[in-house]
Amino acid sequence: MSTNIEWTDQTENIIRAKEGGWWCHKKSEGCTNCYAEKLNKNSFFGGNKQPYSGQPPELVLDTEAIRKWGFQRKPKKHFxxxxxxxxxxxxxxxxxxxxxxxxxxxPNQIFQILTKRPEIMLSSMDEWLSCHGLDKLPLNIWPGTSIENRRTLEERSQFLAQIPALIRFWSVEPLLEDLGDITQYLNDVQLVIVGGESGPNSRPCHIEWLESIVQQCHAAKTPVFVKQLGANAIFGGQRFKTRNKKGGDIEEFPQELQVREFPVPVRE
Ligand code: SF4
Known part of the structure; x- marks a missing residue:
């Protein structure tokens, strides 16, 4: 499905509820205003109205969508x-x-897999690698974890760092507090995506927090991609208003945040 997520080309939802819609279970502070749950609560968007809590409905894996990946000619990034x-x-x-x-x-398609449960991703990928006699993920599989505050930075980055991959990424969105000094973690990640929260009831994101991450990524030579300032951006203690509702127009970013880099894939 085409998408307006700036760091990918298309989204693919290979796990769905059998009767329509999707399901997930909220995990942490970043899930509070989950956009997927909002869509799922709306039958107009194909949702089944179930909240992202409680017990899962019957789910199905779309094996046909998976099979088609191998036949795609044009290289794309798939979230x-x-x-x-x-x-x-x-x-x-x-x-x-x-x-x-x-x-x-x-192998000519890039797959960006994002989780808030990198400990499960680590053990599942380790198992898969050993079943295939591989010591590392192929270059086209990018495992990533979401990070929203210092707690999730410490907790999740350590699991992601153990996944044997050539490109690992963080999605630091919604950024809910200043992450402070992240230098020690940057050696283990090859792409950092950052952004403030969008949608109704967006929590504030200070542009200074984004700037700090971008500066540290530049110093460590880690590619960084500023996705959006969010719908409630703050600068110097004041609201930083943008015409774009989610603060996603790069031309409205302060100059030093106008950066959207990707890792240069290096084959081994
Ligand atoms: S993990 Fe993602 S999809 Fe699942 S509830 Fe949290 S924000 Fe929503």
Whole structure:
């Protein structure tokens, strides 16, 4: 599906509810205003109205969508499962492995897999690698974790860092507080995406917090991608208003935040 997420080309939701819509389970502060849950609560967008809490509905894996990856000619970046967490506790491990198999046979496509549960991603990917006799993920599979504050930075970055991959990424969105000194973590990540929260009831994101991350990434030579300032951006203690509702127009960013880099893939 085409998308307005700036750091990918298309989203693919390979895990869906059997009766329509999607499901996920809220995990941390970053999930409070989950856009996927909002869409799922609206039948107009194909949702099933279930909240992202409680027990999952019956789910299905879209094996046909996975099979098609191997036949795509035009190279694209695929954000796999924007409406759920494919490494959720409720997702069968063999589904995760079937997804990785599909990615493995589509080496000209890039797959960006984002989780708030990198400890599960680590153990599932380790298992998959050992089943295939591999010591590292192929270059086209980018494992990533969401980070929203210092607690999730400390907790999640350590698991992501252990995944044997050539490109690992963070999605620091919604950024909910100043992350402080992140230098020690930057050696283990090859792309940092940052952004403030968008949508109704957006929590504030201070432009100074974004600037600090961008400066530290530049100093460490880690590619950084500023996705958006968010709908409630603050600068110097005042609201920083943008014409774009989510603060996603790069031309409205302060000069030093006008940066959207990607890692240069290096084959080994
Ligand atoms: S992990 Fe993502 S999709 Fe799932 S509830 Fe949290 S924000 Fe929503």
């Amino acid at each position: 796999v499962s924007s409406m759920t967490d494919v490494f959720g506790e409720w997702v069968p491990r063999f589904w995760q492995h079937e997804m990785l198999d599909g990615m493995f046979v589509a």
